Amino acid sequence: MSLKTLEQLADNKLRELGALELKRKLRITERKAFARTLQEEKRLVSFSCNDYLGLSTHKEVIEASVKATRQHGTGAGASRLITGNHPLFQTLEKRLARLKNTDDSVVFGSGYLAGIGVIPTLIGPDDLILIDELSHSCLKTGAKLTGGRILNFKHNNVLHTEELLRNYRRKHRYCLLITESVFSMEGDLAPLSELSKLAIQFDGWLMSDDAHGLGVLGHGRGSGFTQKDPITIPLQMGTLSKAAGAYGGFICASHQVTNLIRNRARTFVYTTGLPAGTVAAAIKALEIIERNPILTTLPVKRAQLFTDELGLPQAKSAIVPIILHTPERALMASQSLEKKGFLVTAIRPPSVPRGTARLRCAFSAAHSEKDVLEFASAMRPLLKPL
Ligand SMILES: Cc1ncc(COP(=O)(O)O)c(C=O)c1O
CATH class of the missing domain: 3.90.1150.10 (Aspartate Aminotransferase, domain 1)
Structure with missing residues (x-):
């Protein structure tokens, strides 16, 4: 009886999607x-x-991945905090930090996992999140998991962001401003400099998701590096699954923040580390990007x-x-x-x-x-x- 109901539920939902031409295959x-x-x-x-x-x-990326798989096996075997932290992670995290000009970085299983892991590690129910209305699902979901107050600012609208900060910032302890830096569905760029200035002015922190900027903008270093001086972005998130041609997500930040994330981000602690072959591919890809x-x-x-x-x-x-x-x-x-x-x-x-x-x-x-x-x-x- 209950199984039949479950199947009916699925059928009904699929029928609704079909009627709207929204069913995917x-x-x-x-x-x-x-x-x-x-x-x-x-x-x-x-x-x-x-x-x-x-x-x-790319031939060199494939070869690096195959070599690492031969050396370390196909799976990491456990969470990175248990036995899954093979030596290639350190190489990749150092390289990412150097590329993004931060103290350190943390590699996650995917960009999505980075987004939903990092945000609730830093922000809680008493805090404020301002997020561009067109931000990626992983950022919106990460924001929801905090239990904090979430305000959407109009897409790429600095004046609206400022207005919200003026009205709401003082009512909250901490404040995080979140945006994609290259919008994945629009292809336009966030006003990172202005958002960074606003974050500093209102005692908040800017987090950018540069999934589509790494390898493409700023000589490959990403959206924060398109101007003469790097833009101040204390939380630089990204993925290795797009221009780097591999898989995995990351956050680049200060030592203190990365330390906390390694201790507390649920999508870091409670999941198996990426396989060595994937990490080796990302390292080689970043090397190619840099040269x-x-x-x-x-x-x-x-x-x-x-x-x-x-x-x-x-x-x-x-x-x-x-x-x-x-x-x-x-x-x-x-x-x-x-x-x-x-x-x-x-x-x-x-x-x-x-x-x-x-x-x-x-x-x-x-x-x-x-x-x-x-x-x-x-x-x-x-x-x-x-
Ligand atoms: C803007 C943005 N952020 C995050 C992600 C998630 O990255 P990943 O595919 O590594 O989970 C994507 C990709 O789908 C994306 O477009």
């Missing part, structure tokens, strides 16, 4: 070098991967070639959204591009706000200029208003 996809994919036997050039530098198929500043400029150049070609506002990052509003239109556009040999997954609510379903185009150093120009030609007819 896993498709078997084999990723190859040069942004090529084989999806259900169709060869497609992908403009949907976050492998911005093509490092997930190849030119490579790191290519994703944005490719994105700008696309926006210039189509007369769209010039890309600021490797991500260009094409807003088509309804899930139906986004799905149809994705299918039409697929027929022309391009893979661009439709992004629908709740990943993006209602009424803003879109194609999210992600550009990579692995794309040739020819790939981008052909993709732009295929996209052109879809930009015409209905």
Whole structure:
């Protein structure tokens, strides 16, 4: 009886999603070098991967991963605080801290785990969180787990952030300002300098999620390094699963903060460490990023070639959204591009706000200029208003 009810519950929820064109489907996809994919036997050039530098198929990265797997085995075997802390973690954490100009860093199992682990370690029910309304789910979920007061500020709106700080800051003990630095679905950049100044002025701390900036902006060092002087961001979060072509998340911060996180972040303490092969891949990828500043400029150049070609506002990052509003239109556009040999997954609510379903185009150093120009030609007819 109860099983039947459970299945009915699932069926009902799925039917509701289906009626709104919001049901999702896993498709078997084999990723190859040069942004090529084989999806259900169709060869497609992908403009949907976050492998911005093509490092997930880079020979040196693969070799480093295989070597570490041979040496340390396929799994870490336990939480890092028990026996899972193989020697490669120290190398990776030092390299990340150097790259981000902080004392130290902590590597987590994924970017999502970093987000939901770090925020509630630092912030509690008496505290205030101001968060950009379009921030990633891991930041919003992390904020909820604190039990503190959460106020959304309008997307990239410094004046609104300041107004909220003026009205609410003094009622709370601690205050955290949270933003993505490159917005994953918009491709635009947060006003990090201004937010950093506001955080300092109102006795708060800025936390940025640079998932889409690492390897792409600031000579590969990320969004905090695009200006002459690094921006003061005491909590710099990121992921190794995008431009670094590996997997895992991290937070770069001071010694005291990283020490506390290693002691108290639940998604660090109560989960198995990343496998050595994955950590070795990330180390090699960061090494390639550091020695190849030119490579790191290519994703944005490719994105700008696309926006210039189509007369769209010039890309600021490797991500260009094409807003088509309804899930139906986004799905149809994705299918039409697929027929022309391009893979661009439709992004629908709740990943993006209602009424803003879109194609999210992600550009990579692995794309040739020819790939981008052909993709732009295929996209052109879809930009015409209905
Ligand atoms: C902005 C942002 N933050 C965090 C994450 C999560 O990172 P990960 O895929 O390593 O869990 C993602 C990726 O999905 C992201 O786009």
